[in-house]
Amino acid sequence: LEGLPLSRKHATALAVILFLLVASVAVSGCGSKSGPKYLRVSVGAEPETLDPRKSTGIPESTVQAQLFEGLTTLDATNKPLPAMAERWEISPDGLRYKFFLRPGVKWSNGDPVTAYDFEYSWKTTLSPEFGAKYSYQLFYLKNGEAYNKGLTTADQVGVKALDDRSLEVVLEKPTAYFLSLTSFHTLYPVPRRIVEANPKWAAEPKTLIGNGPFKIANWVHNSMIELIKNDQYWDAAKVKLPKLDFILTESSSTEIAMFDNNQIDMGENAPPAEYPRLKKEGRLQISPYLGTYFFAFNVEKAPLDNPKVRQALSLAIDRQAIITNVVKGEQRVALAWVPPGLADATPGSDFRSIGGDYFKDATIKKKKKLLTEAGYPDGKGLPTIELIYNTHDVHKAIAEAVQEMWRKNLGVNVRLANQEWKVFINTRSKGAYQIARHGWIGDYADPMTFLDMFETGSGNNDSQYKNPRYDTLIRLAKSTGNQEIRMKAMHEAERLLMEDAVIAPLYFYTRVTMVKPNVKGYHRSVLGHVYFKEAYLE
Numbered sequence: 001l002e003g004l005p006l007s008r009k010h011a012t013a014l015a016v017i018l019f020l021l022v023a024s025v026a027v028s029g030c031g032s033k034s035g036p037k038y039l040r041v042s043v044g045a046e047p048e049t050l051d052p053r054k055s056t057g058i059p060e061s062t063v064q065a066q067l068f069e070g071l072t073t074l075d076a077t078n079k080p081l082p083a084m085a086e087r088w089e090i091s092p093d094g095l096r097y098k099f100f101l102r103p104g105v106k107w108s109n110g111d112p113v114t115a116y117d118f119e120y121s122w123k124t125t126l127s128p129e130f131g132a133k134y135s136y137q138l139f140y141l142k143n144g145e146a147y148n149k150g151l152t153t154a155d156q157v158g159v160k161a162l163d164d165r166s167l168e169v170v171l172e173k174p175t176a177y178f179l180s181l182t183s184f185h186t187l188y189p190v191p192r193r194i195v196e197a198n199p200k201w202a203a204e205p206k207t208l209i210g211n212g213p214f215k216i217a218n219w220v221h222n223s224m225i226e227l228i229k230n231d232q233y234w235d236a237a238k239v240k241l242p243k244l245d246f247i248l249t250e251s252s253s254t255e256i257a258m259f260d261n262n263q264i265d266m267g268e269n270a271p272p273a274e275y276p277r278l279k280k281e282g283r284l285q286i287s288p289y290l291g292t293y294f295f296a297f298n299v300e301k302a303p304l305d306n307p308k309v310r311q312a313l314s315l316a317i318d319r320q321a322i323i324t325n326v327v328k329g330e331q332r333v334a335l336a337w338v339p340p341g342l343a344d345a346t347p348g349s350d351f352r353s354i355g356g357d358y359f360k361d362a363t364i365k366k367k368k369k370l371l372t373e374a375g376y377p378d379g380k381g382l383p384t385i386e387l388i389y390n391t392h393d394v395h396k397a398i399a400e401a402v403q404e405m406w407r408k409n410l411g412v413n414v415r416l417a418n419q420e421w422k423v424f425i426n427t428r429s430k431g432a433y434q435i436a437r438h439g440w441i442g443d444y445a446d447p448m449t450f451l452d453m454f455e456t457g458s459g460n461n462d463s464q465y466k467n468p469r470y471d472t473l474i475r476l477a478k479s480t481g482n483q484e485i486r487m488k489a490m491h492e493a494e495r496l497l498m499e500d501a502v503i504a505p506l507y508f509y510t511r512v513t514m515v516k517p518n519v520k521g522y523h524r525s526v527l528g529h530v531y532f533k534e535a536y537l538e
Helices: 010-026 058-067 115-126 144-148 192-197 252-260 272-280 307-315 319-327 351-355 364-373 393-410 421-429 448-454 468-478 483-499
Strands: 039-042 072-074 080-082 085-090 096-101 159-163 166-170 214-220 224-229 243-247 284-297 385-390 414-419 435-441 503-515
Touching: 039 252, 058 214, 058 224, 058 243, 080 085, 096 115, 115 144, 115 159, 115 166, 115 192, 252 393, 272 284, 272 503, 284 307, 307 364, 307 393, 307 503, 319 393, 319 503, 351 483, 364 393, 385 393, 385 421, 393 414, 393 435, 414 421, 421 435, 435 503, 448 468, 448 483, 468 483
Parallel strands: 039 243, 385 414, 385 435
Antiparallel strands: 072 080, 085 096, 096 166, 159 166, 214 224, 224 243, 284 435, 284 503
């Protein structure tokens, strides 16, 4: 998942506050000393989309995790548990799954959720015409990739509803983490009847029908998304909150002001300068987060098409200085791509520890030597390079710090440009940039969730990287259940990615959350998912 977008203009921030003030008057009990009986969470940017087949970002997935539910869900230890599916059967060869939906499961409008909805959702996601960036998460299905590339028809894809409650899935190769994948938003079902009647069904509350613990009641774009308890949900008895408000502001100063003024209960966009105070007050949580903050180089745009230029730029970044002086959230320096916390082949081993560091800080002489070999001694003759980032105080501060490092260490001039989240995502995905701020959070607990995004043609390969050897290694790792072969191939693929300097990893994320002590019952995954199904205010 695209990591932490964050930010917006002050006019929007003011609109958020005014909206909340007006809304609070209308809510029963809000004027009491105990405060409102519902939860208010700041999630950052206005969602790119709430259609789970199309989205790629953390804010979107947070909202969708409350509105939708897959065949499985993840518990606090990231173990897949029964959700829409009450049980499943797996063939001895690991290629065939049969999921059995719970009896009587319904959409928020009262329509039945059926296995046909799952089949429809997965196949439309794979459709070449649909253009889903995450379609590759369904390439595990038999003929999934072939259909996506127009080489076969939808009826040949390995997902089929046998009846209303039975879904048969056939995989290309055994995939150890497939059950975890069925909890991911790309594999959520969508209501076929509603979607076929209105292609823009996910844009407005009246037509946005889900099957999760909450349903959407109101959406004030760029301000707030209001959810209420979904009484049609199969496990509604465990849903304690009558209402859940997602506040849409990307301004860290606005978010901390709202938190201090009791206008939100939780947010993940506090200014780093406020961390010591919040920690002292017992209102800051720093938790593990399976992700990497990095700069993406567009390898097709000059002068970034020269790997020596990319290598010099990556080596010239003082990563620890950025952690110490800018982000301040106990992050770890990233000298490789895949973060720690993922198992390697040997029981108890960690992929990152086995792989080690692929590069370390180099002397100024070595960095300049790379530029000289690229034809730009001391940066002379190198045109000004543009670095884009989505508008946010921290992203801006990181970009400015790196801009100065590149100027001082290499003599390289860098122009900074900020863009609104939706515009930024579009610019980057089209490859209409030179260097772009990026972040990636794992979608499941395996190194592949980081490595397959750089396959040729991957919907999230914003660097436009193409390396046949890399593609071969990824396909090898996906084609076998032998963990030693898989891990060896993935280590080799990561080495290629680092040697080609396709990206410049900066740091491994932590999840820094400001949250009031009376917020209970929610749980978060190291994969970025936050579940409010059983949340409540004490």
